[in-house]
Amino acid sequence: MRVSIIGATGYTGEELLRILANHPAAEIKYLTSESQTGAKIDSIYPHFNHFYDQALVNLADLDKIVADSDVLFIALPHGHAMEIGKKVSGQGVKVIDLGADYRFKDTAVYEKWYKIPHVHPDAKAVYGLTELYREAVRTADIVANPGCYTTASILTLAPLVKNKLIDLTSIVVDAKSGISGAGRGLNLTHHLPEAFENVKAYNIAGHRHTPEIEQALSELAGSQVVISFTPHLIPMSRGILSTCYARLLDGVTASVVDEAFHALYGQEYFIRLLGRGGYPATKNTRGSNFCDLGWHIDTRTGRVIVVAAIDNLVKGAAGQAVQNLNVMFGLEERTGLTQAPLYP
Ligand SMILES: NC(=O)C1=CN([C@@H]2O[C@H](COP(=O)(O)OP(=O)(O)OC[C@H]3O[C@@H](n4cnc5c(N)ncnc54)[C@H](OP(=O)(O)O)[C@@H]3O)[C@@H](O)[C@H]2O)C=CC1
Numbered sequence: 001m002r003v004s005i006i007g008a009t010g011y012t013g014e015e016l017l018r019i020l021a022n023h024p025a026a027e028i029k030y031l032t033s034e035s036q037t038g039a040k041i042d043s044i045y046p047h048f049n050h051f052y053d054q055a056l057v058n059l060a061d062l063d064k065i066v067a068d069s070d071v072l073f074i075a076l077p078h079g080h081a082m083e084i085g086k087k088v089s090g091q092g093v094k095v096i097d098l099g100a101d102y103r104f105k106d107t108a109v110y111e112k113w114y115k116i117p118h119v120h121p122d123a124k125a126v127y128g129l130t131e132l133y134r135e136a137v138r139t140a141d142i143v144a145n146p147g148c149y150t151t152a153s154i155l156t157l158a159p160l161v162k163n164k165l166i167d168l169t170s171i172v173v174d175a176k177s178g179i180s181g182a183g184r185g186l187n188l189t190h191h192l193p194e195a196f197e198n199v200k201a202y203n204i205a206g207h208r209h210t211p212e213i214e215q216a217l218s219e220l221a222g223s224q225v226v227i228s229f230t231p232h233l234i235p236m237s238r239g240i241l242s243t244c245y246a247r248l249l250d251g252v253t254a255s256v257v258d259e260a261f262h263a264l265y266g267q268e269y270f271i272r273l274l275g276r277g278g279y280p281a282t283k284n285t286r287g288s289n290f291c292d293l294g295w296h297i298d299t300r301t302g303r304v305i306v307v308a309a310i311d312n313l314v315k316g317a318a319g320q321a322v323q324n325l326n327v328m329f330g331l332e333e334r335t336g337l338t339q340a341p342l343y344p
Pocket residue numbers: 006007008009010011012013032033034035036074075076077078080098099100146147148180181182183184185312313316317
């Protein structure tokens with residue numbers, strides 16, 4: 001399977017390369033960069049010495065890239081993938097976009113939250129949260145890989161929403177992300193003296209992942225779900241911990257909650273159920289495609305509290321993208337994704 005990565009110099013592009021180095025069916029054809037065209041990838045990322053030494057091409061070569069690839073991963077800031085997706089549409093190449101351009105069924109929602117016009121509104125993209133949309137991913141030409149906060153938060157709440165166990169107006173998502181979640185570009189917020197020994201909430205009541213989480217939960221619930229979502233930046237390079245709160249409906253017992261998690265995820269390799277009372281930790285998922293889930297019932301307040309841990313660059317981005325690649329090409333879903341987490 002001939003694979004090209006558009007935007008190979010960013011953190012998710014790099015992470016795709018790291019994972020695909022252990023993928024027996026993937027042949028890397030082209031890697032792109034607009035700012036470092038011509039440089040070799042192992043000069044930008046020396047940890048790839050002995051693994052990759054391709055020179056980077058750029059988007060001026062798109063026709064050649066498409067002709068020589070079976071699948072394009074697009075790992076660019078939002079706004080660019082839809083231009084590329086539109087250009088390559090109908091040319092027989094599959095697209096897996098790691099950004100936000102194809103994530104919304106209603107492009108008006110995208111335009112409202114991302115504040116740019118959508119140029120490919122008629123695309124038939126499938127939302128690639130693999131465990132929930134696997135059957136649609138199988139035959140998709142364009143997969144919209146979910147965001148990192150959204151992957152952790154939707155997986156956390158899906159069993160409760162799907163089985164109508166919680167008050168849909170009571171959902172609160174409190175999530176923390178390592179700094180690689182913001183990409184490799186430099187800015188003051190992510191500068192070491194600003195971020196180190198600091199924890200900070202941001203974009204309260206306005207983060208662009210809010211409508212993405214609401215879209216998936218509303219589909220599962222069969223009615224409109226509105227959530228409160230607060231993201232935080234914490235001083236580590238990788239990892240997301242998402243802690244989700246909701247009021248249990250009257251009569252819902254702890255064992256009904258347990259059953260909902262086991263029924264939805266009991267057979268899912270990449271979802272590790274730590275059970276009722278479990279405490280997921282980012283370090284246990286670091287470098288892996290696992291999502292660890294633990295849930296707690298607070299009988300005093302009537303709330304259920306569910307915690308998820310993922311690696312934002314793996315299950316939150318490149319790992320899930322490779323999981324989707326495997327599903328789209330009929331490969332065993334774990335191919336290339338079986339490395340144990342990196343610890344400590
Ligand atoms: N980081 C994360 O944890 C996650 C990120 N995502 C999403 O994945 C996508 C990539 O993120 P990430 O890898 O972190 O980002 P980075 O900022 O690390 O990398 C961005 C990439 O895009 C390229 N690029 C930047 N500006 C342009 C432009 N104007 N035109 C063409 N190429 C450009 C850069 O290449 P160059 O400058 O060399 O041309 C680089 O390869 C984003 O949409 C992001 O939101 C999704 C889930 C998690």
